[in-house]
Amino acid sequence: MLLCRRGKAFGAFALPAVMLLLLFVSPGGAIEESKRENVQVKSGKQLYQEACAACHGGDGVGLGASTLGFAVPLPDFSDCNFAPREPNGDWYFVVAEGGPARVFDKIMPAFGDALSKEEILKILDHTRNFCQDKNWARGELNLPRALVTTKAYPEDEIVWAASVNLDNENVIANELIYEQRFGARNQFELIVPFGWSEQVSGPDGDTEWTSSVGDIGLALKRVMFHSLESGSIVSLGAELFLPTGDEDEGFGKDTTVFEPYISYGQLLPADFSFQFQAGAALPFDTDRANEEIFWRGVLGKTFVLGRYGHAITPMVEILGSKELVSEADTNWDAVPQIQIPLNRRQHVRLGIGAQLPLNNTDQREETYQVYVLWDWFDGGLFEGW
Ligand code: HEC
Structure with missing residues (x-):
């Protein structure tokens, strides 16, 4: 019993120690790692501002055709009669694979290569704040x-x-x-x-x-x-x-x-x-x-x-x-x-x-x-x- 526990405790310390060592011996790896961490600490709001707001607007309402230069109407994420009823499951595929995943316009880009699944889900969590009325079931x-x-x-x-x-x-x-x-x-x-x-x-x-x-x-x-x-x-x-x-x-x-x-x-x-x-x-x-x-x-x-x-x-x-x-x-x-x-x-x-x-x-x-x-x-x- 005791031995077993000590074994686990050793494992818990050994793994980070080895990873730390690896970071020091491979400087390239360290930079890569810190880059990725930088991205990971960004909030859903920041990621949304960077990746989505240019079309969907900072308030989620969607920018007009005159600003965007294309005529495809944007969905209004602040419309409670629309956004809450669309489950993350569906929206995830639209964001990861692009509009055509659900036969929407291809102007809606695919972010599957640029963003991780966690990042996309964080962004979707942020879009859920645009409708304030919590009476609408998800x-x-x-x-x-x-x-x-x-x-x-x-x-x-x-x-x-x-x-x-x-x-x-x-x-x-x-x-x-x-x-x-x-x-x-x-x-x-x-x-x-x-x-x-x-x-x-x-x-x-x-x-x-x-x-x-x-x-x-x-x-x-x-x-x-x-x-x-x-x-x-x-x-x-x-x-x-x-x-x-x-x-x-x-x-x-x-x-x-x-x-x-x-x-x-x-x-x-x-x-x-x-x-x-x-x-x-x-x-x-x-x-x-x-x-x-x-x-x-x-x-x-x-x-x-x-x-x-x-x-x-x-x-x-x-x-x-x-x-x-x-x-x-x-x-x-x-x-x-x-x-x-x-x-x-x-x-x-x-x-x-x-x-x-x-x-x-x-x-x-x-x-x-x-x-x-x-x-x-x-x-x-x-x-x-
Ligand atoms: C280049 C402009 C552009 C960018 C950038 C963009 N979108 Fe879109 N998005 C669109 C357009 C246009 C549509 C509507 C397509 C249609 O209705 O055929 C759309 C549709 C969607 C939909 C589908 C909504 C529905 O009708 O069910 C979701 C979800 C969505 N966008 C999320 C995002 C997220 C999240 C981001 C950022 C990671 C993002 N979009 C970035 C243009 C954009």
Whole structure:
């Protein structure tokens, strides 16, 4: 024990001593070393002033075309509706690899050779001071969208989602979802479900496909707590589904349903993340639909691949739900899935997976699910490919 400790202590002194010696015997090395130290002691603010302010301005607002001599508009780092939502992960690749890393203009230079990763991150930390309002949650807390669990982060997004049941191929259920942020913490959402189903149309058993609209939903969500330090975000939300759908065709509940929920997101070490949502579906007319409670958890790990930082996230969701009637069983499902970016800017993404019942499998079937999301705030649908 003792010997071991002494050995370590010796190691702790020996290493700096040897390095010091090396510095003295190689004067060139010493100069190199002190140069590098000089750069390292510079603050993020100093580095920003030297490398970025000539275009982005000392205040982060961005200089005008007349000063710069080019017409590409500069992003405004002091705009709280823009800067906080962009995570360091994305900005790092823009700064290290240049604008084209996310299909921005090449006038935004690549600093990967001139600055170390630590220096770039220090500069990005400095750019975070330009928006003073800390009500806006940081984009790092915007965890990947799962197929079923509602995320806590507010979005500006359009999503098309579809599910098919391979044992019962005559129904394809779709949803078009429009999400829009307002203020620092809120999001409004419009959900339009629509479906195609194969119906028997004649006495001789002929079938034809019909389409119909389901129960249209309106939703609000508000961030109650967020902290990048603890990596957590908590939101409260509520959805109201109106009985616009046709129940006979399987696309409606024939009564208004109110769904309040709480949603929680947590960043974990090693690019893992955890999300949780719990809530209730409360029909106005309980003769037409049963009250239900649900809880959902999703664990994911994001892999950042390649030179431009393609983020791919496999996830597993576990879903639980129970109708609030006597002798109702709790239903459990597992949803293995993956989310992948479709374009280089990564604001168009695909999620795909299967919802697999874990119990009561004689009454419930597997469904396959897919979504394509477009974060319209980050650019047009056809931009950034
Ligand atoms: C030569 C001028 C110039 C310099 C120097 C410069 N930038 Fe830029 N930067 C731009 C332009 C122009 C854009 C916008 C490109 C576009 O929208 O197509 C941009 C875009 C960006 C973006 C992308 C923002 C978004 O829309 O998501 C980030 C981040 C950024 N710059 C950070 C930096 C940092 C940090 C530095 C210093 C290390 C820096 N820039 C230096 C010109 C410059």
